[in-house]
Amino acid sequence: MELHESHKTKLVLNVRGAYIRRTDFSNTNLADADLSHADASGASFRNSNFKNARLIETILRGSDLSGAKNLTIDQLSSAIIDDKTILPDYIDRSKLIDRTARSHELLG
Known part of the structure; x- marks a missing residue:
């Protein structure tokens, strides 16, 4: 896990490619x-801030994203989710179905 300094006082998390299964990131600023x-997979991101977070090919199977803030359909469309992934109330799962089905085909 890496923290990068951005704008002199803001730390930015970089876990690109990391194995962070079942990690609790609840209430974390992931901007x-x-x-x-x-x-x-299975990680908790409850009430976390996802503003401008990069989720390209991030595996979020079974993860809890309830209450997440600033999470967009575009971000989730680049991630890999499943029917056990808990989404925030404002995200319409039906808009993600094509991506979820495609991830099952690609990853088995």
């Missing part, structure tokens, strides 16, 4: 964080 290609 501008890079979680790309990380395996975050």
